[in-house]
Every structure is written in structure tokens, then in C-alpha cells.
Amino acid sequence: MSVTLPIIDHPTAAKPFVTNGDRSPWHDKALWFVRGKRDKQASTVGEWEYLRSMASQIKTATIANLGNYLVEFERNATALGATVHWAADAEEHNQIVLQILRDHDTKRIVKSKSMLTEECGLNHFLEDNGVDVVDTDLGERIVQLRDETPSHIVLPAIHLKKEEVGETFHEHLGTDKGAADPKYLAEAARGHLRSKFLAGEVGITGVNFGIAETGGFVVCTNEGNADLGASLPRVHIACMGIEKLIPRFQDLGVFTRLLARSATGQPITAYTSHFHGPRDRNSELHIVLVDNGRSKLRHNSEFREALHCIRCGACMNTCPVYRRSGGHSYQATIPGPIGSVLSPTRDSIKHKSLPYACSLCGSCTDVCPVKIPLHHQLLAWRKEIGKQGLLSYDKRISMKAASLLFRNAKVFSLAGWLGRTSLRFLPHWATHHRFNTWTIARELPEPPKESFRHWYAKNRK
Amino acid sequence: MKEMLQQNESITKSRRAILDRLMVMDISSPGLPTPDESMLTHFDDPLGAFVAMLESVGGAVHMLDNPHEATDILNQIDVFASAERVVSLVPEAVQSSFDVSQIKDPHDLSAVDWTIAKGEFAVAENGAIWIDGQAMPHRALLFIAQYLAIVVSRREIVHHMHQAYARIGTPKSPFGVFVSGPSKTADIEQSLVLGAHGCRALQVFLTP
Numbered sequence: 311m312s313v314t315l316p317i318i319d320h321p322t323a324a325k326p327f328v329t330n331g332d333r334s335p336w337h338d339k340a341l342w343f344v345r346g347k348r349d350k351q352a353s354t355v356g357e358w359e360y361l362r363s364m365a366s367q368i369k370t371a372t373i374a375n376l377g378n379y380l381v382e383f384e385r386n387a388t389a390l391g392a393t394v395h396w397a398a399d400a401e402e403h404n405q406i407v408l409q410i411l412r413d414h415d416t417k418r419i420v421k422s423k424s425m426l427t428e429e430c431g432l433n434h435f436l437e438d439n440g441v442d443v444v445d446t447d448l449g450e451r452i453v454q455l456r457d458e459t460p461s462h463i464v465l466p467a468i469h470l471k472k473e474e475v476g477e478t479f480h481e482h483l484g485t486d487k488g489a490a491d492p493k494y495l496a497e498a499a500r501g502h503l504r505s506k507f508l509a510g511e512v513g514i515t516g517v518n519f520g521i522a523e524t525g526g527f528v529v530c531t532n533e534g535n536a537d538l539g540a541s542l543p544r545v546h547i548a549c550m551g552i553e554k555l556i557p558r559f560q561d562l563g564v565f566t567r568l569l570a571r572s573a574t575g576q577p578i579t580a581y582t583s584h585f586h587g588p589r590d591r592n593s594e595l596h597i598v599l600v601d602n603g604r605s606k607l608r609h610n611s612e613f614r615e616a617l618h619c620i621r622c623g624a625c626m627n628t629c630p631v632y633r634r635s636g637g638h639s640y641q642a643t644i645p646g647p648i649g650s651v652l653s654p655t656r657d658s659i660k661h662k663s664l665p666y667a668c669s670l671c672g673s674c675t676d677v678c679p680v681k682i683p684l685h686h687q688l689l690a691w692r693k694e695i696g697k698q699g700l701l702s703y704d705k706r707i708s709m710k711a712a713s714l715l716f717r718n719a720k721v722f723s724l725a726g727w728l729g730r731t732s733l734r735f736l737p738h739w740a741t742h743h744r745f746n747t748w749t750i751a752r753e754l755p756e757p758p759k760e761s762f763r764h765w766y767a768k769n770r771k
Numbered sequence: 772m773k774e775m776l777q778q779n780e781s782i783t784k785s786r787r788a789i790l791d792r793l794m795v796m797d798i799s800s801p802g803l804p805t806p807d808e809s810m811l812t813h814f815d816d817p818l819g820a821f822v823a824m825l826e827s828v829g830g831a832v833h834m835l836d837n838p839h840e841a842t843d844i845l846n847q848i849d850v851f852a853s854a855e856r857v858v859s860l861v862p863e864a865v866q867s868s869f870d871v872s873q874i875k876d877p878h879d880l881s882a883v884d885w886t887i888a889k890g891e892f893a894v895a896e897n898g899a900i901w902i903d904g905q906a907m908p909h910r911a912l913l914f915i916a917q918y919l920a921i922v923v924s925r926r927e928i929v930h931h932m933h934q935a936y937a938r939i940g941t942p943k944s945p946f947g948v949f950v951s952g953p954s955k956t957a958d959i960e961q962s963l964v965l966g967a968h969g970c971r972a973l974q975v976f977l978t979p
Contacts, residue, residue, distance in 0.1 A: 340960070340961050343961060344961070355812065356812060357810050357812060360810050364804045364806060367801050367802075367803070367804050368803060368804065370800065370801055371800040371801060371802060371803050373798070374798040374799065374800035375798075375800055376793050377790050377793035377794040380789075380790065380793070390945070396783075396785045396786035396789055397785060398785040398788055398789060402785060446968065447958070448956045448958040448959070448967060449958035452958065465957075465958065466958070467958050467959070468961070470960075471960060472959050472960045472962070475959050475960075492959040492960060492962035492964055493962075493964050495959055496956055496958075496959060496964040496966075496967065497964075497966075500966065500967065500968060503968060504881070507968070508878055508881055524941065526942060532954065532955050532956060532967065533954050533955070533956050533967035533968045533969065534914045534954040534967060534968045534970070535967070535968045537910075537913070537914045537948065537969065538911065538914040538915060538969065541877060541909070541910045541911040541913075541914060541915075541946075542877050542878060542911055552789070557803060558803065559936055559939075559941065559942065560933070560936050560937065561803075562932070562936050563806065563931070563933035563934075563935065563936045563937075564806070564933075566932050566949075567896070567897075567931065567932050574957070576828065577824060577827075577828065577896065577897035577898065577951065578894075578897040578898075578899050578932075578949065578951050579951070580828070580950065580951055580952050580953065580954055580955055581914075581948055581949070581950060581951075581954070581969065582899070582948060582949040582951075583946070583947075583948045584942060584946065584947045584948065585945065585946060586942050586944070586945050586946070586947075587945045588945065589910065589945055589946065590945075599789075601785075601789045601792075605789055605792035606792070608792075608793065608796070608798075609792075609796055614798075
């Protein structure tokens with residue numbers, strides 16, 4: 311039996327972050343800086359929009375023929391000596407990974423960044439089964455030591471200040487108390503994780519791109535952790551969402567040009583590693599293909615394009631809501647605009663407030679390297695949530711009232727008169743009280759003397 | 772054995788189920804695009820662009836007339852002059868300090884100070900260098916060494932990644948990597964720190 315947790319909506323979950331001193335403006339600035347770097351890169355590539363169009367077209371074609379491409383990928387990967395596994399859901403993915411670890415009698419694994427394994431809850435599952443999991447991406451290691459989750463898909467610890475990282479490292483790695491110099495802390499992590507790399511018995515990585523034509527895959531990192539984790543142990547497990555596929559080797563040309571520029575404003579990641587089959591005859595390569603709702607999402611023409619996502623995080627860096635509320639306020643594996651589209655497809659009740667964590671400014675759509683119409687999808691979700699009867703009572707009633715109002719000219723004009731008149735006499739406390747959340751940070755307008763209709767009748771007839 | 776069979780069955784079952792869900796619904800597709808070369812970046816001076824890009828991502832570039840000059844340049848770098856374990860895969864440029872072919876387990880490379888690797892070609896648009904895993908006795912050498920140097924011919928420069936992948940053609944070795952600059956992280960308050968898990972610094976030698 312599962313325990314039903316109370317559903318916390320986005321504004322409530324964002325409150326601690328937003329009201330925590332200067333945390334919100336500081337976070338906003340940090341992400342805007344990344345967005346600025348992205349703009350600089352995008353503007354130096356003359357064919358940027360052409361690349362985006364090609365990326366979108368390639369992904370559309372991939373998702374359309376996903377079944378065939380997966381079979382092609384499996385055939386080619388198997389021919390190279392890799393073992394391909396299929397997982398229908400998160401639970402099966404975790405079981406498959408655990409079984410591989412048990413087959414090798416291993417207890418220590420080194421893991422590089424993978425949002426898919428976050429989505430599947432792999433770490434906790436393995437830990438519950440007595441496996442020591444070490445996240446090796448610096449940001450992920452920081453949040454792992456703090457028993458938190460990543461607040462951003464590319465910058466997992468972007469919500470933390472260096473002093474907080476210093477405290478965590480002091481506690482877990484024995485760095486000097488009060489030390490907060492990023493260089494010193496990163497050096498400490500390097501030493502700490504080196505020993506973990508050398509002790510790791512199995513390396514787990516995510517996958518940025520799987521290539522149907524060759525049966526290989528690509529992993530992009532800056533730290534070199536995935537490469538170290540995959541080149542020392544004898545066994546490499548790569549976990550891959552089925553939508554990560556691309557049809558041809560040459561398609562990498564389009565995506566490697568877009569990914570890092572969109573993500574962090576770098577021309578390319580420091581390491582772009584291509585794996586085709588196991589390292590040698592004594593090594594093993596396992597590829598776990600995970601569905602976990604993706605094939606179902608493909609059936610939905612409204613939200614299908616969300617499967618194009620290459621997890622660059624550009625939509626988060628630009629989102630005015632994400633920048634101010636922080637990633638944890640979304641209470642989902644993937645936060646920000648793309649997370650607000652994807653999460654309700656999994657559980658529309660739990661995540662019903664996310665499509666409203668959006669001002670519909672459309673900036674996410676503008677920066678998305680694969681042209682997902684994010685803000686249109688968020689709007690579509692609002693409709694869907696209304697249709698499913700998930701709107702809160704006050705919103706439902708006020709929408710119904712607004713609908714009545716706009717359909718009836720007499721009622722509309724009466725309401726206008728009522729508003730104009732009462733606003734003139736009502737004291738401030740009558741409109742600004744705790745039941746009216748709309749006025750928390752807003753003032754009501756000066757009431758005009760007459761309505762437009764009245765003015766028009768007087769002046770234009 | 773029985774457990775394994777059961778697991779195999781369940782994997783086959785999930786494979787069938789996933790493919791069934793994907794095949795049941797036909798979606799029309801626009802077809803795959805082929806990049807039009809005339810639309811793509813073209814540098815008047817690809818070598819200059821490559822050097823500028825590599826320096827901007829934290830790499831150091833040296834022009835050589837002869838590969839063996841690399842040793843002289845490296846000797847002026849303290850952390851090379853004092854290095855005890857150097858693995859060079861480009862003997863015409865730098866001598867190894869020990870015989871790496873004796874090493875069977877990559878874990879035994881943990882104390883390597885420098886790796887000198889051979890780059891196949893370089894990419895002007897992003898400062899990346901393609902290294903073929905086949906040219907390495909252990910791919911870990913690229914990532915485990917404290918410092919990395921890459922020797923690549925300055926005649927082997929492509930403009931952009933489309934040309935890069937066309938040049939690789941069909942990948943023939945189990946591993947290949949584009950390296951662009953030293954390993955780095957900005958995970959602590961967006962402060963860039965060079966030398967995360969891989970090499971602390973990257974020296975690139977461009978030979979004729």
C-alpha cells in the first residue's frame with residue numbers, strides 16, 4: 311500500500327526559497343549569467359536557427375519511427391558486443407541494474423550524471439539493497455552528501471552557496487571549517503572522488519545520444535567523470551531513455567553543436583565520448599533502454615514534442631519563474647518549463663500547479679535548441695487540467711463567473727459599474743486581506759469615472 | 772538458472788510491450804535533413820580559429836616545426852620537469868618514462884603524471900581534438916593522468932562538427948573522444964575551476 315502524501319502546490323513549495331534573504335535574487339542572477347553565455351554562443355554561430363530546425367526535424371523523425379530505430383539500435387549494439395536490456399518502467403530499470411551488479415557480486419559503483427536514474431530513483435533503490443553508490447559529478451556529489459536532489463538538470467547544486475558546500479565538505483570530506491574557496495573545495499572533491507573511482511567495481515553513466523545506425527552512444531561531460539568511471543571498471547552500464555535515440559551518426563554533428571552552447575554557453579563540452587561496444591574481450595557493456603511513460607507520451611499529439619528534449623536546461627536558465635523560485639519548488643525530477651510539461655504527463659493530480667508556474671512569456675520556446683513549443687504546451691496543460699476537473703474551487707468558481715460575465719452584456723455592464731463605484735468607497739483592508747491572494751503584491755487600479763461604452767456612446771454617435 | 776530464465780522472459784516481455792506501444796501508432800515523419808554545406812560556418816583561417824577557440828576553453832597551444840620540440844617546451848613547465856611518470860603515445864615528440872605495455876589493469880595507471888596522446892584531427896569551431904581509442908593502450912590514460920598533452924597536425928583541421936563526423940565516417944573502435952580544453956567544473960557557485968576529475972591542464976602541440 312502506498313502512502314498518499316499531501317499535495318503541495320508550486321507557490322507554497324517556492325515560499326521558503328523566495329523568502330530566504332537574498333537567495334532568490336542571487337539565484338536569478340547566477341542563472342541569468344548562464345543564459346547570457348548561451349546567447350553569446352548562439353549569436354556567434356551564423357546558422358544557429360538552421361541547426362535548431364534540423365535538430366527539431368531529426369527528433370520529429372526519430373520519435374515518429376522510434377520502434378524501428380530502437381530495433382536497429384539494439385541489433386547494431388548487440389553486434390558490437392553490448393548487451394541491450396529493455397525496461398518498461400522505473401522499477402524494472404532498477405531491477406535490471408541490480409541484477410547486473412549481483413551477477414558480478416559488486417557492492418561499489420561509481421555513477422556519472424544521469425537524470426534518467428534520478429527519475430527512476432536508482433540511488434535509493436541500490437542503497438536499500440546494500441550497494442554503495444557514489445555520484446561522481448561534483449554538483450551531484452554535493453547534493454548526494456546533503457541528501458538532497460539536483461535542483462537543475464545540468465547544474466545540480468546551483469541552489470547552494472559556496473559556504474554551504476564548504477560546510478558539507480567539512481562534515482563529510484574533512485575540509486577546513488569555514489573554507490569556501492571553490493578551487494580549494496573542488497580540489498578536495500577531486501582527491502575524495504579519485505579514491506572512489508579507483509575502488510569502483512562498476513561504472514554507471516547516462517546517455518546523451520544513442521545512435522541507431524551504429525549501435526553506439528555519446529556521453530558529454532566537462533569534468534571527465536563519466537569517462538573515468540567508464541574506463542576503469544570492467545563493467546559499464548549505460549542507462550538511456552528511449553527518446554535519447556538519433557537515427558544517424560552524422561546527426562551528432564547537429565546535436566553536439568547545440569547541446570553545450572544551449573546548456574552552459576560553451577562551444578562544446580570538454581569531453582564528448584563515443585562508446586561503441588565493450589572496451590575489450592574482458593569487459594562488459596550493458597545498455598538499459600527505459601520507457602517509463604515515454605511511449606505513452608508519444609501517443610499524445612499535443613505533448614509529443616516534449617520527447618525531443620535533449621536535457622540542456624536552457625529553458626530553466628531563462629525562465630523568470632524558475633530563476634526566482636529554485637528547482638526544488640517544482641518537486642519533480644525535472645524542474646523548469648520542460649519539467650512542468652513532462653511531470654503532469656506522469657501524474658496530473660500531483661503536478662497540477664506546475665503549468666501555472668509560468669508567465670507565458672515564451673522565452674523557453676525561444677531558446678529551446680530542438681524547438682519544443684514549451685509555453686504553448688504549458689497553456690495546453692492548463693486547459694487539460696481544467697478539463698480533468700483539477701482546478702481549485704476558487705479558480706473554478708471565478709472562471710465560471712467570468713464566463714457568465716463575458717457572455718451577458720447587461721451583467722457585464724452592471725459588474726463594471728459595481729467595480730467602478732465600489733472601488734471608490736471601499737477601504738484598503740476590504741480588498742487587501744489574506745483571502746485575496748491576488749493582492750499580496752498588487753494594487754488595484756484607480757477606478758475610471760465612466761466605462762468605455764459610456765464614453766463611446768457620448769462621443770461617437 | 773531458473774531466476775535468470777525468468778528475468779530473460781520478463782525482459783523479452785517488456786521489449787515486446789514497448790515495441791508494441793510504439794508500433795501501434797503510425798506517425799507521419801518529415802524525413803531526415805542533410806545539412807547544406809553552403810549554410811554552415813566557414814572560417815577563412817581555420818587554424819587561427821582553432822587556436823583562439825582552444826585558448827578560450829583553457830587549453831595552451833604551441834606551434835612546432837618538429838615534433839621533438841615538444842619535449843623542450845614541456846621541460847620548461849615545472850610540473851613536467853618534476854614529473855616521475857610520463858606515458859607518451861607519440862614517441863617522436865616525447866619519451867615515455869616507463870613501458871606502459873607492461874600494464875594490464877588500468878587501475879595501475881593511477882599515479883601517471885602526464886599522458887602525451889595523439890590527436891587525429893582538430894575542429895576549428897570549438898577547439899576540440901578527436902582522439903581514437905584504438906591509438907591508446909588504455910583509454911583511461913586520457914582521464915587519469917594529472918596532465919594531458921595532445922600532438923596533432925595543423926594540416927588536419929576541419930571547420931565544424933558536421934565535417935568532423937563525416938571524417939570519422941563509421942566509427943571503427945569501441946572508444947573515441949573529442950577533447951576540448953582541460954577538465955573543468957563550475958558546480959560551486961558557477962566559479963570555473965580547471966582540473967575536475969580529468970587533466971588539470973591541457974597542452975596542445977600543432978605539428979606541421
